[in-house]
Amino acid sequence: xxxxxxxxxxxxxxxxxxxxxxxxxxxxxxxxxxxxxxxxxxxxxxxxxxxxxxxxxxxxxxxxxxxxxxxxxxxxxxxxxxxxxxxxxxxxxxxxxxxxxxxxxxxxx
Amino acid sequence: xxxxxxxxxxxxxxxxxxxxxxxxxxxxxxxxxxxxxxxxxxxxxxxxxxxxxxxxxxxxxxxxxxxxxxxxxxxxxxxxxxxxxxxxxxxxxxxxxxxxxxxxxxxxxxxxxx
Numbered sequence: 001x002x003x004x005x006x007x008x009x010x011x012x013x014x015x016x017x018x019x020x021x022x023x024x025x026x027x028x029x030x031x032x033x034x035x036x037x038x039x040x041x042x043x044x045x046x047x048x049x050x051x052x053x054x055x056x057x058x059x060x061x062x063x064x065x066x067x068x069x070x071x072x073x074x075x076x077x078x079x080x081x082x083x084x085x086x087x088x089x090x091x092x093x094x095x096x097x098x099x100x101x102x103x104x105x106x107x108x109x
Numbered sequence: 110x111x112x113x114x115x116x117x118x119x120x121x122x123x124x125x126x127x128x129x130x131x132x133x134x135x136x137x138x139x140x141x142x143x144x145x146x147x148x149x150x151x152x153x154x155x156x157x158x159x160x161x162x163x164x165x166x167x168x169x170x171x172x173x174x175x176x177x178x179x180x181x182x183x184x185x186x187x188x189x190x191x192x193x194x195x196x197x198x199x200x201x202x203x204x205x206x207x208x209x210x211x212x213x214x215x216x217x218x219x220x221x222x223x
Contacts, residue, residue: 031210042199042214043152087151091210095140095159095203096167101151 002026004100006088011106012078020073020103022088030091034062034073037085037102046073046086075105083107111136113215115200120220122194130185130218132200140203141183142212145169145196152199158183187220194222 003025012018024032031050035043049055049064049071061074073086085102092098113134122128132141140159144152154167158177172191177183183202187194197219201212 033211040197040219042217043212044214045211048211089152089212094165095210096154096157096165097142097203097210097212098154098168099144099152104149 002090002092002098004088004090004098006086006100006103008101009104009106011108012075014078014080014107014109016078017074017076018078018105020075020086020088020105022071022073022100024069024071024088024090024100026069026090026092026098028093029066030093032062032064032071033087033089033091033097034060034071035087035089035099037087039084043087078107080107080109113200113202113213115198115215115218118216118218120218122220122222124222125189126222127189128187128194128220128222130187130198130200130220132183132185132215133181134183134200134202134213134215135181136202136204136213137180138202138204138213139180141177142201142203143167143173143175143183143185144199144201146199147196155185187222194220196220 006022034046037043047062087102088100142157143155156175158164174186200215
């Protein structure tokens, strides 16, 4: 089976940097996703890591360590519009994707 | 424009009635998925289908049924056996023939059963 853990809530200040962690224990691993979800809307794709290391995409970066079952999403230069839930998800076998419960990020002025 | 459509956006039903949620995609994706999301929670997999005429149960399939008669369509029926059907339902699909499992989501249907 799949077990994915991430903090429930986080608060950070506008302009700052925040790191959202995700740990996972899975029976199969084909990659790890991060999605952003605003309240009442569908998730939108942020990143996909297959290999170990850091992938940077503008203000957002995602890191993966497969040996440790660990990933993080780094958000720089926080903006108020970054207030949302951030979902960690693992792609296992047979194209099955399992999501964590999400981290609700609140950005304050 | 290519994408995934779900209709309606809001749906209201009386307890004891079956209801079918539609999901259509014109992205030529083989794999399609149904998720359920409760307030403050992540997405839980109900059913998924890797190819036409084939589908697998996800983590919370009880009280739900699906069909996959066409590549473009993956309707979900919420039956009266589902104990707590009120939730936000999301349909997704995955590109074909790539190593990426990125999921493309529809806008969702919010179902309220009273």
